[in-house]
Amino acid sequence: MTTLAPNRRMLMIGAASCALLPAAGALAATPEMKTKRAKPLPLAATRLRPSDYATAVERNRAYLHRLQPDRLLHNFRRYAGLEPKAEIYGGWESDTIAGHTLGHYLTALVLTWQQAGDPEMKRRADYIVDELAEAQAKRGTGYVGALQRKRKDGTVVDGEEIFREVMKGEIKSGGFDLNGSWSPLYTVHKLFAGLLDVHDGWGNARALTVVEGLGGYFERMFAALTPEQVQDVLNCEYGGLNESYAEMYARTGNPRWLKMARLIYDNRVLDPLMKGEDRLANFHANTQVPKLIGLARIHEVTGGDQLRAQAARFFWDRVTQHHSYVIGGNADREYFSEPDTIAQHITEQTCEHCNTYNMLKLTRQLWSWQPEGALFDFYERAHLNHVMSAQDPATGGFTYMTPLMTGVERGFSTVDDDAFWCCVGSGMESHAKHGESIFWEGDDGTFFVNLYIPADARWDARKAAVMLDTRYPFEPVSTLTFNRVKGGRFPVALRIPGWANGKATVTVNGEATTPRIERGYAIVDRRWQSGDAVAITLPLDLRIEATPGDTQTVAVVRGPLVLAADLGPVDQKWDQADPALVGSDLLAAFTPTDAAAAHYATRGIVRPADMSFVPFYRQYQRRSAVYFKTFSDAAWTAEEAAFTAEQARLRDITARSVDVMHLGEMQPERDHNLVSEISYPVTYRGRQGRDARSGGFIEFSMAVRPGPLVLQATYWGSERSRDFDILIDNVKVATQRLDNDRPGKFFDVDYPLPEALTKGKKSVRVRFVPHDRNSAGPVFGVRMYTAKPGAVA
Structure with a gap:
């Protein structure tokens, strides 16, 4: 079969393409270097020598051996009418997103076979392809999949039925769900990518046959839609499906696949990037990165599409320079914020691993077009400090987020393999290929x-x-x-x-x-x-790095290595104030205690007390502080005073409180007889809460007493626009809009209650109800307290 363009692992295009991307300041090329394009040495030609990277590959290889292909294949066989050979896994694999892990697993098997030469990896991948081919043939439509669909009556069925509905123009989505299935096209893309990698790895022709059958199925689905309906479908997360179709075109030369790659184009997100506009704020980050990888791949396989190439580079520049944390990761609660607002989003939900996994893929593509060291400066930063921090070498478990909030533990997937988050999938890939970008x-x-x-x-x-x-x-x-x-x-x-x-x-x-x-x-x-x-x-000197947009919030870096203050083991709770750096010459107060391990002690600059600084990525089962506010001695005195005043305000509210509801916590929710629908507990910046999605609600009891009362709710100030009602005993007392009200902080809203609503009662039912296509909250606690005497409602 004729191959018109190189496969994704080579990442090459014609020499003319290097002129397509505008120079980006310091990245501008000089005429002396003759290199116009480049490709990595094959992963199979590289063997790691002893290091943390080699250890990560071996831990990951053991993890891949521990997984059972037949358990991952359970739904693929079941929904094709074949008897499953093993029990299904739990976690996400038992949810409507079931099947996404198998695609990642296929890719990880290929990479580990290449990186470590393990023949069992190849045997398993070929076995899975054969099983998928059998299930696809049994269905007879070209479709093969494991995803599930939850119907309105609560029954869970084969997810293929949603695609038949979509073909009829029945499209319902809240952003991640599509007709009752969780990100189904995202899951489909993982299978596409895994099969293509098996075909690329050693020429497994059956893998390409299966993926072409699957490609034809979704080609028919999209062909039945109007342009407007296509955009409705693409409002859901679809991974890098455009990249997979471009790759199919590269392998087969069939123009129908290139047509599909170009069709899968999200106007709302990609049009601004094509124009060089950063409108990324409030978009789900990992939904977007694969779209740009796909644009870049279309450019590669066609040797043209200049705007797509420029959009991919513009996106990379904006994300790495204006939306990324010091460890190279991006996003808070999985979403981009406004450019240069990182300091307002240092939380326990920063840096989803999948985002960095995809950003590194995009970096490799861009570098192969026009080699520039600055591109790999970012790659090294994110690879060392984020990817390497996201696997626990003791267990082989993976993080979902890598939290940068002071004192928060990472939280790795369990040894029992019952999580199967998206980042478990990208994690098993990332730690199979640490040799892919060295040479x-x-x-x-x-x-x-x-x-x-x-x-x-x-x-x-x-x-x-x-x-x-x-x-x-x-x-x-x-x-x-x-x-x-x-x-x-x-x-x-x-x-x-x-x-x-x-x-x-x-x-x-x-x-x-x-x-x-x-x-x-x-x-x-x-x-x-x-x-x-x-x-x-290379000089491995210490330096202070400020966050983009906030020179007062800093991190400590040594060469490419992000350092962190060691706050102790995860089994010891951290409940102290965030440490701060105070003084005029901060670096002078750092002294190496073990230079070979990059360990340092501080003297006189950390408040409340001196601390040891160590490599962040190695803090697997330790608590850390990465970001620090900096103060002069005078400014620190003022900061302490403001803190004291806030504590006095909170003590006054506590003294007048009648009842407090800690949403998102099991016992308080039981004690207050909470009932809800389409509602989920959340944790953010160390605070528990709960939200309700469109069509749902939150309701619970709160004690009252005679006299004027105030209902107080706590919200996060940087929420995206949303509207919801608050009711007391089914009487609406307020409509609340959240719309980036107080960026970067929690805030309280007081709702004075008419005495008639509480008179003669011992308790009331409080209800939060989102408006249509909105969510209510998250609400981070509710308090009922007495109004101050003489207060005006």
């Missing part, structure tokens, strides 16, 4: 080193065997040795991170040399021979 080769013969991770590799173009020896980022030297190489002249380009400020030094065979510096690389161009070694030394 690259340019179309002009340049050998690039983009990541300083100890590894051995085979470079077939030069019949070379290379070794990268390093303890970076804990030690400054990385040495690349050509253990074997076919003699000849070619450039070696070693990335110089932007934070090095030009202080990197390079040696060849132990002798100092002056490399050419271009696009963020130290380039040594010479005739290389077996045994030659080139080494780069």
Whole structure:
């Protein structure tokens, strides 16, 4: 079968494409470097040497072995009319999003077979493909899937029936659900991607046959829709389905798949990006990143679509420079906020792992078009500090979020594998491929080193065997040795991170040399021979990094490594005030206690007391502080006074309280006889709460006493626009609108109650009801208290 374009793992396009992307300030190319495009050395040609990365791969490999394919295949067989061979897994795999994990698992099997050479990985992947082919043939429609659909009467059935409804124009969604199934096209994309990776991995032709059958099924579904209905469907999360269709076109040359890739285009999100406009605030982050990966892939397989290429680069620039945290992750409660407002969103729900998994994929694509060191500066930051923090090497479990709020534990998936969040799926992929982006080769013969991770590799173009020896980022030297190489002249380009400020030094065979510096690389161009070694030394100095938009909120960084104050083990609750940094020369107060492990002690600058600083990513079962407010001595005195005044206000309210409802907590909800529909408990910034979605409600009892009373509810000030009613014993007392009222803080709203509503009663029923297509809350606590004497309602 003719392949018109390279597969996704090579990430190459024609040389002309490098002119499509506008230069981005410091990323502008200089004419000296001849590289126009580049590709990574195959993952199968790279073997990791001992390091935290190698440990992560081995823990992940053990995890993949522990998973049972037949349990992941349960619904695929059941809904095809075949007898399941094993019990279904729990967690998300028993919800309406069932099936998404299998796609990730297929990809992880391929990557682990390539990275570690484990033959069991290949055997399992081929077995799963055969099982899917059998289920697809049994259905006879091209469809194969495990997702479920919850009908209005509560029964759970085969999710395929929603697609038949969609074909008839019956489309109902609140954003993530589609006709009663949770993000079904997202789940479908995971299966597409996994099957394509098996086909790419070793040429499994049946995998491509299955994915083309599935592609034809959804082609028919979309063909039945008007353009407006297509957009209605695409308002739901659909993953990188556009990328998968573009990839199918690359594999087969069939133009119908390219047509589908272009059709799957969300106007609402992508049109502004095409125009160079950042309207990302309040959009679900991981829903958007794969769309841009898809645009980039369409550009790659066509060699054109300049606007798509520019949109992908613009999105990358905006996310990495204006929407990302110091560890490289992005989003709070899974959503983008306004640009440069990171300091207002340092919570226990920052940095969903899937977001970074996808941002790294996009980074690789953009770099392959036009190699620029700054792109891999971000990649290294996010890979080291976020991805590596998201797996517990003791258990192989994964985080969903990587919380940056002071004192919050990470929360890894369980050893019993009963979670199966989206980030478990992307986690098993991420930790299967730590060798994929270390070494690259340019179309002009340049050998690039983009990541300083100890590894051995085979470079077939030069019949070379290379070794990268390093303890970076804990030690400054990385040495690349050509253990074997076919003699000849070619450039070696070693990335110089932007934070090095030009202080990197390079040696060849132990002798100092002056490399050419271009696009963020130290380039040594010479005739290389077996045994030659080139080494780069990078300064691993401490520095303070401010958050975008708030110079007073800072983090401490050493080279590429984010440091954190160690607050103790997770089994010890952290209930103290957030530590702050006070003084005029903060770095002078840091002293290394174990430089080889990047451990530091502070002296006199941390309030309330000095602390030890350690690498953040290694704080797996420890509590951390990453972000700190900074103060002068005078400003800190004022801050303490403001805190004291707020405590006095809260004590006054407490003294007048009649009843307090702690929403989202089991016992208080039982004590107050809470009933609800389409309502969910939430935790945010250390506070428990509850919301109700469109069509649902929250209702509970609260004690009252004679006299004027006030109902008080607590909300988060940066909520997206929403409206809901508040009722007392079925009498509406207020309509509340939340619309970014008080950005970055919780706030209370008082609702004075007519005495007639509570007179002669011991308790009332409080009810929160969202307006249509809105949500109520989240509400972070409700209080009933007596009005101050003489207060005017």
